[in-house]
Amino acid sequence: MQTGGQAADALRLSTPDAGAVARSLIGTLALSVLALYGVSPTAAMWTLGAGVIAGAIALQRSPGGRVPLVATASVELAIVVLLAVLSGSYDVVFVIVVALWCFAAGMQWSLGANAGLVASAASALLVIAPVTAPTLADILLSPLLVLAAGLVQAALISVRPPRRWRAQREGLTRAYRSLAADARSVAADCAADVDDAPMTWLREVFANSQVSQQPRAYHGGYRLPERLAATLVSFRSTAGGDRRDGVPQLLSAAAVLLDAIADHSHTARRDAEHALVRVDATAAAVTGAETTRAQRFSEQLREAAVLRFGQLHRPDLIGSLASAPAVVRSHLTWTSPILRHAIRLAVTTAVAAAAARYGTLGHGYWMALTVVVVLRPETAHTYTRCAGRMAGLAVGIVVASALTVFWQPGPMASVICATVFVGVAYGVIRFGYLAVVVAIGAVMVFVVGVGGFTDWAGIFDRLVGVLVGGGLAVMAHVLLPDHSLIRLRQRAGELLMTEIDYAAMVVTAFVHEVDHPAEALSTAWQRAFRARAAFEAAWGAARLDSPTLRRWLRSYRTALNAVTSACTTLENSLPTHPSSALDAEFIAAVDDYIEALRGSPPSPAVPWSLDTVELSAALRRVHDLASTLATDNGAARILVGELTTITGSLADIAIDRVEPVAPSR
Structure with a gap:
C-alpha cells in the first residue's frame, strides 16, 4: 500500500493474483521509463515509487471502491512530490517541510489505518528528495507523472480485476440473481422451491481459493447468500397466504434489491439505494408472527448491499474529504494517541532529515526513511515490531548491495531491479510482514538508485542510517509514550x-x-x-x-x-x-x-x-x-x-x- 515499510503490514493482508501483479508492474515500469527518458532520472524515481504505492492500494483493497481510493491517493502523492521538488535543494526549508508534512501524515491516522498508511508512504517519497536543484521540467512534469502513474493503476484494476475476484464475483452474481428469482416465486406461490444449486456452486468457488488470500469483503462470502436463502425458505409457508401481513410485498422489494446487487452497471448502486429504502419500508409493515423474521431478512439484505457497494447513502467523495478536517481536529487533544504519534513522527523525521543534510554520513536519507518505516501509532509490541522492521530493512539493503558489489546498474537497470523486487515482495507476503520488509528494503535501494544522485558504494553507511533512524524512532516512543x-x-x-x-x-x-x-x-x-x-x-x-x-x-x-x-x-x-x-x-x-x-x-x-x-x-x-x-x-x-x-x-x-x-x- 506504500513504498516504505509501512507497506509491509498492509501488503501481508492478502496475496494478490499473479496476473494482476504483472499488469500493475508493467504499468509502473512503462510510466517510469517514460519519465526517465522524457524528463529526468529524479522524475523516474518518484514515478516508480508512486506507481508501486498506487498498485499496492489497488491490489490489496476490498473489491468495492478501489478506483476512488487509488485516485485520491495519487493526488496526495503528487502533492508530496511537488513539495519535495520545490524544497529539496534548500536544506532549512526541506527540514521544515518534512516536519510539517509528517505531522499532517501522522494526523491522517485519525481518518483510518488506510489513510495513515498512504500518508506514511508519501512521506517516504518526500524524505528521499535529492539536494540538487530541480529543472523546470522536474517542477512541472514530476507531479503530473506521479499522478498519471496512480491513475494508470486505477484504470488497470478497474478494466481488468484480479482473476480470483472475478471468479468469486461471478459466483456471487449468479447466487444473488437466483435469490431474486426465488424471492419472486415465493412471493407469488408459497409452495415454490428455492434453488440451492447456485449456493452449492458458490461455496465451491470460495473453497477453491485460500481464505487468507481473499479480500475482506469476500471473506466467507458464500455464507451471507446461504443465510438469505435459509430465511427465504422460512417465508415459504406464509408468503402466499394472507397478503395483508406484508410478506409478499417484502419479498418483491427484496427481489429488486437482489437484482441490483447482482448488477454491475453504472446505475447498480443508485438502484440498490432506492430498493433498500423500499425493503426497509415493507419490512416495517410486516405484521403478525413474521415481524421478527422480516426484520432479520431486511438486515441481511442491508449487509449484502454494504458488502457489494460499501456503506450506502453515504456522502460522496467530496463530502467525505470535506468532513475530514473536523475528524482530525477532534484528535488535537493531548491524550489522543494520534496526536502523540504525529508529534513523534514529525520531530523524529525532521531530526533525521537535518542529520542527513548537515551530517557527514553517506546515504543519510536512510535515517529519515527508517523513521517513516518504523513509526506507527501501535499499541502492542511496539519495540519488538520496530526491531523487526529495522532488521528487515538491513537484510534488504545487504541483499541489494550484494548485487551491486561487482555490477553498478544505471537508471534503467535500477528501474528493472526495483520492479523485480516489488514482485518478490508480493510473492513473499504469505510469509509475514518481516519478509515483505526485506523485499521493500531492497526495493528502496534501487528506487533511490534510479535518481542517480548517490553512488552504489556505502553499504555500511546505509546500515548505520537504518540503525540511527530506528534508534530515533524507539527513543521517540520512550520520551513521548501514549497516555x-x-x-x-x-x-x-x-x-x-x-x-x-x-x-x-x-x-x-x-x-x-x-x-x-x-x-x-x-x-x-x-x-x-x-x-x-x-x-x-x-x-x-x-x-x-x-x-x-x-x-x-x-x-x-x-x-x-x-x-x-x-x-x-x-x-x-x-x-x-x-x-x-x-x-x-x-x-x-x-x-x-x-x-x-x-x-x-x-x-x-x-x-x-x-x-x-x-x-x-x-x-x-x-x-x-x-x-x-x-x-x-x-x-x-x-x-x-x-x-x-x-x-x-x-x-x-x-x-x-x-x-x-x-x-x-
Missing part, C-alpha cells in the same frame, strides 16, 4: 477483540465444517493469549492505584474468563458433523450472531467496541429458533447455553469498561 490510561484502554480493546475472534471461530466450527479445526482454534487461542499478556503488561506499567480501576480490572478479568470457559466447553463438545443435527434456519441465525459478535474492525484512532444491543438481538433470534428444534438435540442446547454466557459476559464488559479507563483531561 497510560489510553494505552490500557487500547490493550483492553485488543484483548477483547482477540477473545471474541476466538469465540467466533469456536461457534463457527460448532455449526459449520471447518478445514483443520484444531489448527484454526489453536491459532485463534494463541492470539488471545498473547493479547492477554500485553494487556497485563500495560496494566503493570500503568501503576494505577485507583480503587475504581481495580474493581474494573477484577470484573474485566472475570468476564473474559467466563467467555474463555464457554469457548472451552463448546470446543470440547464440537460435533463430528456440525450441520447434520441442526436446522438450516437455526444455522443462519447463528451466523447472524457470529457477524454481530465480530463487531467493527479496529482503528488506531478509536478503541475497538462491540454493539451489545445488536448482539443481544441476534441471541434472541437464536433462542427463538432453538425452541423449534427437537428436544433431544443436545448440541443445540449446549450451543445456546454457552452463547447466552458469552453474551452476558460481553454485555458486562461493555457496561463497565468505558468510564474506569477513560483518560482524565
Whole structure:
C-alpha cells in the first residue's frame, strides 16, 4: 500500500493474483521509463515509487471502491512530490517541510489505518528528495507523472480485476440473481422451491481459493447468500397466504434489491439505494408472527448491499474529504494517541532529515526513511515490531548491495531491479510482514538508485542510517509514550477483540465444517493469549492505584474468563458433523450472531467496541429458533447455553469498561 515499510503490514493482508501483479508492474515500469527518458532520472524515481504505492492500494483493497481510493491517493502523492521538488535543494526549508508534512501524515491516522498508511508512504517519497536543484521540467512534469502513474493503476484494476475476484464475483452474481428469482416465486406461490444449486456452486468457488488470500469483503462470502436463502425458505409457508401481513410485498422489494446487487452497471448502486429504502419500508409493515423474521431478512439484505457497494447513502467523495478536517481536529487533544504519534513522527523525521543534510554520513536519507518505516501509532509490541522492521530493512539493503558489489546498474537497470523486487515482495507476503520488509528494503535501494544522485558504494553507511533512524524512532516512543490510561484502554480493546475472534471461530466450527479445526482454534487461542499478556503488561506499567480501576480490572478479568470457559466447553463438545443435527434456519441465525459478535474492525484512532444491543438481538433470534428444534438435540442446547454466557459476559464488559479507563483531561 506504500513504498516504505509501512507497506509491509498492509501488503501481508492478502496475496494478490499473479496476473494482476504483472499488469500493475508493467504499468509502473512503462510510466517510469517514460519519465526517465522524457524528463529526468529524479522524475523516474518518484514515478516508480508512486506507481508501486498506487498498485499496492489497488491490489490489496476490498473489491468495492478501489478506483476512488487509488485516485485520491495519487493526488496526495503528487502533492508530496511537488513539495519535495520545490524544497529539496534548500536544506532549512526541506527540514521544515518534512516536519510539517509528517505531522499532517501522522494526523491522517485519525481518518483510518488506510489513510495513515498512504500518508506514511508519501512521506517516504518526500524524505528521499535529492539536494540538487530541480529543472523546470522536474517542477512541472514530476507531479503530473506521479499522478498519471496512480491513475494508470486505477484504470488497470478497474478494466481488468484480479482473476480470483472475478471468479468469486461471478459466483456471487449468479447466487444473488437466483435469490431474486426465488424471492419472486415465493412471493407469488408459497409452495415454490428455492434453488440451492447456485449456493452449492458458490461455496465451491470460495473453497477453491485460500481464505487468507481473499479480500475482506469476500471473506466467507458464500455464507451471507446461504443465510438469505435459509430465511427465504422460512417465508415459504406464509408468503402466499394472507397478503395483508406484508410478506409478499417484502419479498418483491427484496427481489429488486437482489437484482441490483447482482448488477454491475453504472446505475447498480443508485438502484440498490432506492430498493433498500423500499425493503426497509415493507419490512416495517410486516405484521403478525413474521415481524421478527422480516426484520432479520431486511438486515441481511442491508449487509449484502454494504458488502457489494460499501456503506450506502453515504456522502460522496467530496463530502467525505470535506468532513475530514473536523475528524482530525477532534484528535488535537493531548491524550489522543494520534496526536502523540504525529508529534513523534514529525520531530523524529525532521531530526533525521537535518542529520542527513548537515551530517557527514553517506546515504543519510536512510535515517529519515527508517523513521517513516518504523513509526506507527501501535499499541502492542511496539519495540519488538520496530526491531523487526529495522532488521528487515538491513537484510534488504545487504541483499541489494550484494548485487551491486561487482555490477553498478544505471537508471534503467535500477528501474528493472526495483520492479523485480516489488514482485518478490508480493510473492513473499504469505510469509509475514518481516519478509515483505526485506523485499521493500531492497526495493528502496534501487528506487533511490534510479535518481542517480548517490553512488552504489556505502553499504555500511546505509546500515548505520537504518540503525540511527530506528534508534530515533524507539527513543521517540520512550520520551513521548501514549497516555497510560489510553494505552490500557487500547490493550483492553485488543484483548477483547482477540477473545471474541476466538469465540467466533469456536461457534463457527460448532455449526459449520471447518478445514483443520484444531489448527484454526489453536491459532485463534494463541492470539488471545498473547493479547492477554500485553494487556497485563500495560496494566503493570500503568501503576494505577485507583480503587475504581481495580474493581474494573477484577470484573474485566472475570468476564473474559467466563467467555474463555464457554469457548472451552463448546470446543470440547464440537460435533463430528456440525450441520447434520441442526436446522438450516437455526444455522443462519447463528451466523447472524457470529457477524454481530465480530463487531467493527479496529482503528488506531478509536478503541475497538462491540454493539451489545445488536448482539443481544441476534441471541434472541437464536433462542427463538432453538425452541423449534427437537428436544433431544443436545448440541443445540449446549450451543445456546454457552452463547447466552458469552453474551452476558460481553454485555458486562461493555457496561463497565468505558468510564474506569477513560483518560482524565
